[in-house]
Amino acid sequence: MRPLWLGKKEGALLRGNALSDYSQHMVAAAARRTKLLWAGVIGIALVAILWWLLLPVSAYHLQIVRADSGKVLWSDNVQPGEVFLVRYVHSVELSPVLEFFMVGDDGEIVATESRTRSFGAGLPHEKKGITELAGGYYVMRGLHEPVGELHVQPSYLHSHTLQFKGVTVHLNESPYAREHLIVRAQQPPRWQALLGGG
Numbered sequence: 001m002r003p004l005w006l007g008k009k010e011g012a013l014l015r016g017n018a019l020s021d022y023s024q025h026m027v028a029a030a031a032r033r034t035k036l037l038w039a040g041v042i043g044i045a046l047v048a049i050l051w052w053l054l055l056p057v058s059a060y061h062l063q064i065v066r067a068d069s070g071k072v073l074w075s076d077n078v079q080p081g082e083v084f085l086v087r088y089v090h091s092v093e094l095s096p097v098l099e100f101f102m103v104g105d106d107g108e109i110v111a112t113e114s115r116t117r118s119f120g121a122g123l124p125h126e127k128k129g130i131t132e133l134a135g136g137y138y139v140m141r142g143l144h145e146p147v148g149e150l151h152v153q154p155s156y157l158h159s160h161t162l163q164f165k166g167v168t169v170h171l172n173e174s175p176y177a178r179e180h181l182i183v184r185a186q187q188p189p190r191w192q193a194l195l196g197g198g
Contacts, residue, residue, distance in 0.1 A: 067180040089158035107185040150183040
């Protein structure tokens with residue numbers, strides 16, 4: 001028969017088991033807290049990275065995009081004040097037209113100069129800025145007319161180009177021809193710029 005009281009040996013054993021259970025519980029609780037802490041740190045880091053990727057980059061990109069889908073077909077870095085040229089053959093007059101545009105400080109596209117060989121339907125007919133005849137062209141300089149975005153729908157029948165930093169984009173060829181296109185300056189999100197789509 002067992003005694004009602006515990007001897008030294010049994011009491012020490014019981015106390016050892018109780019301490020062992022308690023320490024195991026404390027270790028498990030500490031492990032859970034550590035896992036929760038790391039999950040929180042990783043969660044905050046992921047949110048911070050996602051936020052950073054969605055922020056626009058500080059530089060503007062001159063882009064040619066499809067109006068229907070917004071798909072970027074061409075893009076290059078552009079600084080405010082830089083100029084690009086759109087050159088095309090007028091569909092009615094069949095005369096060359098050169099239009100110069102600048103990217104404003106806020107990314108807005110601004111018409112700065114126009115050169116035409118004739119006047120007629122769809123061609124400039126008002127005197128704006130400084131007007132002169134030079135090299136066989138009617139030239140209007142100093143226009144500074146904000147246009148926001150430039151909408152074009154180039155035909156494959158005649159030459160239609162965008163020239164910027166020594167690069168010529170042939171808008172009368174695939175994938176641009178016969179599409180409603182928008183030329184714009186935009187600050188794309190970082191993820192898009194990092195993937196080369198900005």
